[in-house]
Every structure is written in C-alpha cells, then in structure tokens.
Amino acid sequence: MDGQAPRAGSREQGRMLGVLRDEGALSRVALGERLELPRARLAAELGRLIDDGLVEVGGPAASRGGRRSTLVHLADDLRVIGIDVGATSITAAVTDGRCEVLASASEECDVRLGPVEVLRRARELAARTAARAPGRLIGAGIGLPGPVSFRDGMPVAPPIMPGWDRYPVRDELASALGCPVTVDNDVNVMALGERHAGVARSLDDLIFVKVGTGIGCGIVLGGRVYRGVAGTAGDIGHVRLDDFGPPCACGEVGCLEAYFGGAALARDGLTLARTGRSPVLAETLAATGSLTARDVGTAAASGDFAAASLVREGGRRLGQVVASLVSFLNPGMVVIGGGVSRLGHALLAEVRSAVYRRSLPLATGNLPIVLSELGDDAGVIGAAWSATERAFMSPA
Amino acid sequence: MDGQAPRAGSREQGRMLGVLRDEGALSRVALGERLELPRARLAAELGRLIDDGLVEVGGPAASRGGRRSTLVHLADDLRVIGIDVGATSITAAVTDGRCEVLASASEECDVRLGPVEVLRRARELAARTAARAPGRLIGAGIGLPGPVSFRDGMPVAPPIMPGWDRYPVRDELASALGCPVTVDNDVNVMALGERHAGVARSLDDLIFVKVGTGIGCGIVLGGRVYRGVAGTAGDIGHVRLDDFGPPCACGEVGCLEAYFGGAALARDGLTLARTGRSPVLAETLAATGSLTARDVGTAAASGDFAAASLVREGGRRLGQVVASLVSFLNPGMVVIGGGVSRLGHALLAEVRSAVYRRSLPLATGNLPIVLSELGDDAGVIGAAWSATERAFMSPA
Known part of the structure; x- marks a missing residue:
C-alpha cells in the first residue's frame, strides 16, 4: 500500500464493486447483465479494476453450469474496518471487501469519557483487530450512540455523549487510519448490517x-x-x-x-x-x-x-x-x-x-x-458496509 | 388532437417538460444548465418538443437582463384534469401544463354510491369544467379517500368505500378520457399539491x-x-x-x-x-x-x-x-x-x-x-401534478 487507499476510478467501476460485494464472485457475463453495460465498456472498466488490484480473476464460487465463463471477485486482501461505539462498550471488526467479519474484538468503554479518549481506544482496538487479518485497507465506518450529521461526519447535540458535540470524528479517524471514513448513528448502521447480511437481506423498506x-x-x-x-x-x-x-x-x-x-x-x-x-x-x-x-x-x-x-x-x-x-x-x-x-x-x-x-x-x-439475526455484529457489519459504499461509490 | 394525448418522446424530453412545468418560461441557456445537457443535444430534443407542439418559443416571462436569449415554455393549450373525490364531494379542475387551475367545480357526492355512479359524475363534472378552458388534454389524475395501489391504479380494501375494492379506476378513466390517468390516495395528492404550488413549495421532506x-x-x-x-x-x-x-x-x-x-x-x-x-x-x-x-x-x-x-x-x-x-x-x-x-x-x-x-x-x-395554503384546491392541483409526472416522464 502506497499510503493511499485504493478506490473506484469511475461511477461504473463503483457499481461493479458494489455488485461484487453484494453478490460475491460472478462471471463476466453475469456482471455485464447486472450492470447493463455493453461488452466493450465492461471489459475496459473491469480491466482497470483488475489493474488497480481491486478485482481478481478466478473466484471461489463454482460456475452455474453451461459454458465456462471466467469468474471475477473482489480482491481477497481488501480490508474494511467497522467500529460500533455503544454507551458502555466499543466493538471493532475487520472485514473483507464483502463485509464478512474476519476478526473482531470488544471492550468496555464509557462513551462519557469523551471523544479523545474513546477514539484513541477505538483506534487501538481496531489496529489490534486489523493485525489479525492483514490486507489493504479501503475504508472504515463508525457508529455512534447519538444523533450524527452524516454529511459533516460528526455527532450533533448527542444527549448521552458529553464533549462529543460537533467533534470532527470522521476527519480525525480518516487522518489516523489513512482511508475514507463514514460516521453514522449506531442504529442506522445496525439497520444497514441486517439489510446487507442479516434477517432483512435485500429488503428495501x-x-x-x-x-x-x-x-x-x-x-x-x-x-x-x-x-x-x-x-x-x-x-x-x-x-x-x-x-x-x-x-x-x-x-x-x-x-x-x-x-x-x-x-x-x-x-x-x-x-x-x-x-x-x-x-x-x-x-x-x-x-x-x-x-x-x-x-x-x-x-x-x-x-x-x-x-x-x-x-x-x-x-x-x-x-x-x-x-x-x-x-x-x-x-x-x-x-x-x-x-x-x-x-x-x-x-x-x-x-x-x-x-x-x-x-x-x-x-x-x-x-x-x-x-436481529446478527446480534452484536450488526453494527460493525453495517459500519463496514457504509464504508464500502463510500469507498466504491465516490470515485477518486 | 388525433385521439392520442401528446407525450414526451424521451427521458430528456420528459425532464425538460418537468423543468418548464416547475419553473415556467426559461431561456434555452437556462434550460440547458438545469438539465446539464450539451448544446447540440439540447437543441435536438427541444426541437422535437417544439415540433410536437408541447413546447412553444417566446414566453410570458421577461428575460432576466443581460444578453437576449430566446424563452421557451410549455404550450399554452396543454390541459390536465385533476379530480379529488372526497367522502362526501367531488371536485374537478382543469389546469394548464404548469398545473395552474384554469377552471374548477365541486358537487356533493357520497362516495358510498359506488364506483360506477361516482366515476360517471366525476367524468361529467370534469367534462363540463374542461369545456370552460378548451385545449389539448395530456393527462388526468384522481385522488380517492382510501388506500390505493398506485401501480395498479385502483383502490385496495378501502374502509369507507363499499364496492370500490380493486375497481379498475385508472383503466376506466383512461379509456373514457383518452389520456393517461394516475390514481392515488387523496392525502398523497394534497401533499403533492402543496409541494408543487403551496406552502411546502420545493421542500423535499x-x-x-x-x-x-x-x-x-x-x-x-x-x-x-x-x-x-x-x-x-x-x-x-x-x-x-x-x-x-x-x-x-x-x-x-x-x-x-x-x-x-x-x-x-x-x-x-x-x-x-x-x-x-x-x-x-x-x-x-x-x-x-x-x-x-x-x-x-x-x-x-x-x-x-x-x-x-x-x-x-x-x-x-x-x-x-x-x-x-x-x-x-x-x-x-x-x-x-x-x-x-x-x-x-x-x-x-x-x-x-x-x-x-x-x-x-x-x-x-x-x-x-x-x-394548508391551497385549501380545497390542494387535491386537484396535486392530482394534476401527478398526471403530468406520468405524461412527461413515461416516454410514449
């Protein structure tokens, strides 16, 4: 890694990465159908993703029968960090590009200790966890137990979090971790987690x-x-x-x-x-x-x-x-x-x-x-998912 | 009118019609900026709308100063019908393409009389009203006082409307009026009316x-x-x-x-x-x-x-x-x-x-x-707006 997290280079590349995250390994043909892209365009955009090391050829999933078609999938070494800060605990997980948890850890922590101390502990917990599943970090997401301005990446007037009001959580974490960061309310990321990988899989409402x-x-x-x-x-x-x-x-x-x-x-x-x-x-x-x-x-x-x-x-x-x-x-x-x-x-x-x-x-x-099907993992999976949305969908 | 209501021929034409409905007469330059269309493409799509008689050149609004630029606006003779069926009354209005009411009328009518009778009266009221402001009908919208399947264009299990359950309101009206019809819940069309022309103008939520x-x-x-x-x-x-x-x-x-x-x-x-x-x-x-x-x-x-x-x-x-x-x-x-x-x-x-x-x-x-700012007109304006959405946004 050259200090810059790998990211999608275009809107179409972002859509491809999103489909491979949500559906896993796919044949080139199936990927082209999902995206409704002409063959030449597909080949060009996919080629770029492969060159950038975000996508790999030959996948874990078996062909669905019929004529053989090369499978493509998200690179195995992509890593995403998901952090769930609760009122009394922090959970951190490292996932692959598909937001599947590879390693996670939790510790007690009172959110009232304030952002400096809590974020220091969260970073340390995330670093220790990430060390158990090394790879290339593409993004991190964090859920906080209070109202958050998603756009500004900071809590706004959170009732149970003294000292956190308008603290620049996103910018601080992004600079410490060297990757794009999303900050959201803990319940929102839990909902996203259940929708991506849990009981609400693929439901829109x-x-x-x-x-x-x-x-x-x-x-x-x-x-x-x-x-x-x-x-x-x-x-x-x-x-x-x-x-x-x-x-x-x-x-x-x-x-x-x-x-x-x-x-x-x-x-x-x-x-x-x-x-x-x-x-x-x-x-x-x-x-x-x-x-x-x-x-x-x-x-x-x-x-x-x-x-x-x-x-x-x-x-x-x-x-x-x-x-x-x-x-x-x-x-x-x-x-x-x-x-x-x-x-x-x-x-x-x-x-x-x-x-x-x-x-x-x-x-x-x-x-x-x-x-909830994911229990304590809903938050970290949803935070990781939110991070991939940002990494995949906001072209560099 | 050749028995076929005029409609947008492409997605870009639909967007143009929508902008001209919401903002009124615009210079070609301003329209191109709103749509972020290259000049040649704009000219081609706009030319088609002018040929089809949906858009006219030279408008009621004054240029906003600076160099002169030709104004374009929705054709003056476009007509939309909005119908608001309440529990005890029917209101029908005829509007121009911008959903501004040109003529309207109301009468007492108990929705419990059932769809055949109520829709007959609604059609007659709409026809009498439309006769007061003749033009080319591009669509009609109707609001009903109960749950509606918007997709199917019919009420579904409405508690206070005996006989209306799954009655094909949209298809019957479309065939009687010879134009595309939208059917929605009365409160939804009121909300749309206030958003298009009333106190909630341009608010998204x-x-x-x-x-x-x-x-x-x-x-x-x-x-x-x-x-x-x-x-x-x-x-x-x-x-x-x-x-x-x-x-x-x-x-x-x-x-x-x-x-x-x-x-x-x-x-x-x-x-x-x-x-x-x-x-x-x-x-x-x-x-x-x-x-x-x-x-x-x-x-x-x-x-x-x-x-x-x-x-x-x-x-x-x-x-x-x-x-x-x-x-x-x-x-x-x-x-x-x-x-x-x-x-x-x-x-x-x-x-x-x-x-x-x-x-x-x-x-x-x-x-x-x-x-509410529009009072009794909120429903008919919103129904007309919903009708233009369909007429403009679903290319023929």
Whole structure:
C-alpha cells in the first residue's frame, strides 16, 4: 500500500464493486447483465479494476453450469474496518471487501469519557483487530450512540455523549487510519448490517428498533437510510407516552426510554428486589450488590413472575410505539435488536400483539416482526458496509 | 388532437417538460444548465418538443437582463384534469401544463354510491369544467379517500368505500378520457399539491396531515410520495390512542379518527347541544335539526366555550400523534389541511404545543407547522401534478 487507499476510478467501476460485494464472485457475463453495460465498456472498466488490484480473476464460487465463463471477485486482501461505539462498550471488526467479519474484538468503554479518549481506544482496538487479518485497507465506518450529521461526519447535540458535540470524528479517524471514513448513528448502521447480511437481506423498506441503554430506530426506505432533515429521524426513545410518567435521562418525563431503556429496567428490577416481589432478583442483588437490565432478563427467562411482568409491560409500551411506526411507514419488516432484545420471544410476543392489534390490517398482513439475526455484529457489519459504499461509490 | 394525448418522446424530453412545468418560461441557456445537457443535444430534443407542439418559443416571462436569449415554455393549450373525490364531494379542475387551475367545480357526492355512479359524475363534472378552458388534454389524475395501489391504479380494501375494492379506476378513466390517468390516495395528492404550488413549495421532506371526515397523512420524502410496501403508509387515523376509547367506523375502538374525525366532532357536538353545555350548538340544532363538524368549528370560532374545548382536546390528541411522526421522520415541514383545518389557529396552537413539548428539540428546531395554503384546491392541483409526472416522464 502506497499510503493511499485504493478506490473506484469511475461511477461504473463503483457499481461493479458494489455488485461484487453484494453478490460475491460472478462471471463476466453475469456482471455485464447486472450492470447493463455493453461488452466493450465492461471489459475496459473491469480491466482497470483488475489493474488497480481491486478485482481478481478466478473466484471461489463454482460456475452455474453451461459454458465456462471466467469468474471475477473482489480482491481477497481488501480490508474494511467497522467500529460500533455503544454507551458502555466499543466493538471493532475487520472485514473483507464483502463485509464478512474476519476478526473482531470488544471492550468496555464509557462513551462519557469523551471523544479523545474513546477514539484513541477505538483506534487501538481496531489496529489490534486489523493485525489479525492483514490486507489493504479501503475504508472504515463508525457508529455512534447519538444523533450524527452524516454529511459533516460528526455527532450533533448527542444527549448521552458529553464533549462529543460537533467533534470532527470522521476527519480525525480518516487522518489516523489513512482511508475514507463514514460516521453514522449506531442504529442506522445496525439497520444497514441486517439489510446487507442479516434477517432483512435485500429488503428495501425496513425498520430496525434497538432497545439497549437507549431506544432508537433506524429507518431504511427505498434501500437507503432515511435520516430526516436534521439527521434525527428514528428518535423513538423520547416519544412521550405519558405527561406524568417517570423522569428520563434526557431531562423530560414519560419518554419510552424512561419506561423500557436499560436504565429503566435496572431501576424497576431494583424495586422488585428490594420489596421482595422478585425472589430471583433479591438473590442476585444480595450476591452482587447491584442489578442490571441483563439481570432482569435472566430472571424473567428463569420464570420469575415479577421480572417477566416487567418485560411484558415494557414490550407492550414498545409495541404501542412500533404500531404507530408501522401505521405511518408501512414497512416490509420490523427488526428488533440491541441488548434488551436478548429478552427474546417474550418481548417479541408483546410487541407483535400490540402491532397486530393496533395497526391497519393491510399494513400488518405480510409484516414480519423479528429479532436481529446478527446480534452484536450488526453494527460493525453495517459500519463496514457504509464504508464500502463510500469507498466504491465516490470515485477518486 | 388525433385521439392520442401528446407525450414526451424521451427521458430528456420528459425532464425538460418537468423543468418548464416547475419553473415556467426559461431561456434555452437556462434550460440547458438545469438539465446539464450539451448544446447540440439540447437543441435536438427541444426541437422535437417544439415540433410536437408541447413546447412553444417566446414566453410570458421577461428575460432576466443581460444578453437576449430566446424563452421557451410549455404550450399554452396543454390541459390536465385533476379530480379529488372526497367522502362526501367531488371536485374537478382543469389546469394548464404548469398545473395552474384554469377552471374548477365541486358537487356533493357520497362516495358510498359506488364506483360506477361516482366515476360517471366525476367524468361529467370534469367534462363540463374542461369545456370552460378548451385545449389539448395530456393527462388526468384522481385522488380517492382510501388506500390505493398506485401501480395498479385502483383502490385496495378501502374502509369507507363499499364496492370500490380493486375497481379498475385508472383503466376506466383512461379509456373514457383518452389520456393517461394516475390514481392515488387523496392525502398523497394534497401533499403533492402543496409541494408543487403551496406552502411546502420545493421542500423535499414534508408531512401533510388531513383532518376531514377521515384523518390521514401524506408523506413526501426526498421529493417523492412514500407509500410503503402495501401502499398504506400515512395511515394515522387508525392509530389506537386508547384500548378503551370510543368505537370507530373502521370497527375498532380508540382510533384517533374516533376522537377527532368529522363524524366524531359532529357526535360530540350533538352531546354538547343536547345537554345544553353549548348554547350556540343547541341553537343550531334547534334551527336545522342536525349538527356537522363545521357547525362545531363555527361555534368554537364564535367563542362558544364548550365547542372550543372540543377543538382544543381534539388538537391535543392530533398533536400527540403528529409528535410521534415528527420524532420518527424529522420532516422539514408539517402541513395541516382538510375540512377540520378550517378550525384554524386554535387547532394549530394545540398541535404545535404538543409537538414542541413531546418531540426532540433538534427535530422541532426549524420545523414549521402550518395550515394548508391551497385549501380545497390542494387535491386537484396535486392530482394534476401527478398526471403530468406520468405524461412527461413515461416516454410514449
């Protein structure tokens, strides 16, 4: 590598790289059909990509029968970094050009430490991970737990990220890593991950609902992330359910997040433990001195009645909000992910029941409401995918 | 006219016609700049449009100074029909190629009479209106008060339109009128009307909320109507606000429409009149024997306390739903229209207060929440616009 990340040289080359990323090895004939390019043009553009080392001839996939046709595929040594910064952890992965994870690692990290410290750790984690699968870096993507200006590559007024407001995340990472970088909201990249490689594969209209420390929603319409005019689309955590509800970390009251975010579940679990209404949680509290949302989920799964009721009640409220979303947007799929989604089928049952009861039958008729398939990998895969979009689609 | 409506012959010609529709007369130079077409290509495509009589040379608009440049504009005699079928009325308009209304007319008509009768009346009304501004018909658009399959040109399972389910509205009208026809949901065409010629002019992301007999919402994202996978996007009338709320015409309970649609306002107004809590409504009831939503609005505007409270309460509930929409979609503008919007600023104040209180500050920071500017014309203008899109953008 000569210090400059390899990139597509034209729009057609970018489209070719995108098709090879999404579909894997293809014959020259099939690639030409996908792109609707005349043979001579195809040969010229493809030749350039091969010369630049972005595409290789002879692929892992078998010919689909019939006459033999040379396969082409993305170069094996292309590498993309995907970073998912959560409220309390960082995950970094290195993928190949098709966004398949080759190596990944996670560590605890409080986003409130601020951008300098958190990005330093993220870079180190990414470097250690990348060293396990060496190759040529073509791009990196990062997801952050707050509103992001995608265009400017920086967070904008993020409620739970003190010190991050308008910090130049993209420019700093791009200069440190020596490749183009995309910065997006964590829920948006999760939605992209599930669409590229997960349960929502190839769907054009979907909603990804993340229930973790915070609650948010990634909206994919017509195959693209819909961000809204100020980049805040998908903010469902702070929809007010009750003017006299519990206080929320955002400073308001009665937000969905104040009922069903990670902190709310831990808080309500603590009440159940202290009042003795949940024997399982009381035991956990006595043993560890504190309770997390995960403890509530474990208690619910073990059959603890009070903890299970808490999950059902939260799922009902979440379902109420998701039902509105479904009525508004009539999506092709609702995917539920994030830490709290580990509560699994009890949660799903409540959400489904609320949506099917409250939304228009025509909108729910063919609507799958499913759990995330990629789990903790959704964010890093989506961030890597977003990075390839930039590397492939913005000609050098 | 030779029995065949004139249409664009190529994609570039379609784009030219679209620019001349949206911007009016332009110099050849300015048109070439808008389309980023090389001069020779521009001359050839424009020549074809002039030969076909779709575009004329020498226009009403003055040159913007500097050296003289020939103006071109859409032919003066192009005509488009826009039809807006509501629950209880039909409006038909004939417009020029720029979708400016040249003549329009309305009549009472119950959509429950079924498609044969309603479409017969719509055709007659359109023909009488078109006769007042003769010219060459290039297309017609119609909005219907229910879910529509835009692709198939027909209503699909519309709740308040018995007999209309999958009736081939587009094909029947196209054959009767001898021009291409588009069929869409009434709220979608209203949103397009406000975007083309009204308060939302040139905005790419907006929500149009119609409060009339029914309550619905047209969503424009990235400059295009977003319809959802089954065409039901924007259904906010049947978002359930309360599991134990009043019964709705759709068969469910507690829908927004059951609180604040035209029928709900009339029903609640009747209660106020009968119990004597509204002296104004009691008087109207005694005089006319019945009450409508409009009577409630008039009473509220005249200062009747009970009627005004009804409007405020409805506005609060509507605002609750609009706040969710704003949080989800982060639009650039919210436009409120339909019959009940005549309640005006009292209604607007309640909706604004709910949205600004409940949605994320970043999403409401630069968000205008305004009344429809085109009023009853929004639907016919939007339907005509949709018709020109088809006539211009689908080459013959």
